[in-house]
Amino acid sequence: MIGLENLSRKEQLIKTAAQLFKEKGYAATSMRDLANTLGIEAASLYSHIKSKEEILQSLCFEMADKFRESLEEVENTNFSYTKKLRLGILGHIQVMARELTASAVFMNEHRHLSQPYLRSFLLLRINYINRFKKIIEGGIKSGEFKNVDTKLAVMTLFSSLNWMPHWYDPSGIIEPIELGHQLADMLIDGLQTK
Numbered sequence: 585m586i587g588l589e590n591l592s593r594k595e596q597l598i599k600t601a602a603q604l605f606k607e608k609g610y611a612a613t614s615m616r617d618l619a620n621t622l623g624i625e626a627a628s629l630y631s632h633i634k635s636k637e638e639i640l641q642s643l644c645f646e647m648a649d650k651f652r653e654s655l656e657e658v659e660n661t662n663f664s665y666t667k668k669l670r671l672g673i674l675g676h677i678q679v680m681a682r683e684l685t686a687s688a689v690f691m692n693e694h695r696h697l698s699q700p701y702l703r704s705f706l707l708l709r710i711n712y713i714n715r716f717k718k719i720i721e722g723g724i725k726s727g728e729f730k731n732v733d734t735k736l737a738v739m740t741l742f743s744s745l746n747w748m749p750h751w752y753d754p755s756g757i758i759e760p761i762e763l764g765h766q767l768a769d770m771l772i773d774g775l776q777t778k
Contacts, residue, residue: 644693
């Protein structure tokens with residue numbers, strides 16, 4: 585795979601696994617597939633990781649941290665709720681654009697985590713979604729946003745944003761920041777009071 589030469593063996597392994605998980609699905613990807621793609625013996629994988637699930641855990645929880653960090657920067661500002669929502673959307677898009685493959689795994693393959701990891705992961709996702717919901721609720725209370733159903737608003741928001749790993753082409757003409765602004769315009773426009 586291109587772009588792996590400057591990474592540690594474990595980082596190469598995780599990035600390669602992410603690509604395989606995205607293409608074939610977590611359940612259909614074997615450790616032998618991973619070893620063959622890397623051009624190493626399957627047994628040597630275990631000197632870097634304990635299991636295939638450890639890779640999935642690493643991908644899911646690292647992405648959750650990146651999304652959380654991008655939103656924390658927004659929440660700790662004194663900006664209007666409209667601007668906070670815009671910056672939250674831009675942050676989400678930028679995290680996904682930097683890590684398109686890992687984002688696809690984060691969105692689609694997390695269900696293969698075993699307990700208690702799945703529960704912990706789902707709590708992180710719910711917390712993240714609820715933090716966007718609070719921004720929308722604040723915008724309603726301040727009069728910036730219409731009095732809409734906040735659950736519907738936040739689910740519409742994430743339904744729009746989270747498909748990005750499936751259709752966004754990083755070699756295309758639209759940059760992630762521009763994509764984020766266009767999506768934010770569309771999503772925020774429906775919430776704003778005129």
